[in-house]
Amino acid sequence: MRGEIKKITIGTYEDSGYKKVVKSKAFEALINPTGFSFTRKNDFNTEQASGSSAGEQKFEKTSSPTLQLEFLFDGTGVTKANSGNKLINKIKEGLGKRDPFSKKSVTDQLYDFYEATGDYNGSIHKPYNVIIIWGEFEFKGILNEFTIDYKLFNNDGTPLRAIGKATFGGSISKELAAKIAKTSSPDLTHKRTVQDGDTLPLMTERIYGDSKYYLEVAKVNGLINFRQLKPGTELYFPPIEKIA
Incomplete structure (x- = not known):
């Protein structure tokens, strides 16, 4: 409802x-x-070396x-x-x-x-x-x-x-x-459903860790106006090597 x-x-x-x-x-x-x-x-x-005032966190x-x-x-x-x-x-x-x-x-x-x-x-x-x-x-x-x-x-x-x-x-x-680690890998094809408030750069950032691939993703999905995504639309995000 x-x-x-x-x-x-x-x-x-x-x-x-x-x-x-x-x-x-x-x-x-x-x-x-x-x-x-x-x-x-x-x-x-x-842990820091004895006598030191600062150290690297590992x-x-x-x-x-x-x-x-x-x-x-x-x-x-x-x-x-x-x-x-x-x-x-x-x-x-x-x-x-x-x-x-x-x-x-x-x-x-x-x-x-x-x-x-x-x-x-x-x-x-x-x-x-x-x-x-x-x-x-x-x-x-x-x-x-x-x-x-x-x-x-x-x-x-x-x-x-x-x-x-x-x-x-x-x-x-x-x-x-x-x-879970495998299915979130940027080297696999992902299918995502657009939620209210999603943008293509934002979704691309989530999948690949970088929004720079959003134009390539738009091409793969045949998006003409990628600035206005419709909630409920399913988009495909191919492996990085296929769009890089």
Whole structure:
């Protein structure tokens, strides 16, 4: 449906090669996060010779990326279904029957989340690997840490609202890592779908690491007006040796 808000989803897998799917939508957020933090880190050896005042940092490795997300778990019954990333602060009675509300206890929501991401599974002797998808963003990894801040309670002490702070670490098998590295190589032919806001120089920069090949790519694809790319169009990016 055009204009439909896409919810962040978490799929579960038994292995770090992501071939043995358990459930493609093991968890779907009722309310989308307002944002996320994605971190990549390069590790360098910073040891210096004795008595020196400066030294060269030598690259050692690129660490696995990390993803930090904050989820709002609401069980008050005032959270409108499909409300996107905002808590709708309206009174249920004033909206009528055509504006349904989702009401599920915070405890049940937290259980569903942790069952999908961090709960130890005896059959595979570890928690599941997960694929987190939100629109065009995709992250493969495992849950490293999950902190719950309870914010609102019923008279009997039952939690009505909580914020879950989750940190995921990237985790893929060596075989999958090698496959990803190969498919991103500029020496292979790539097919890409134009997204809103894409330009040919920008797409060429992503594939080859240099935008200077965009005129050659335009020729290969028979583009007359390459300055106005239509979203949804499929373009081919041949190996560098064929266009250099």
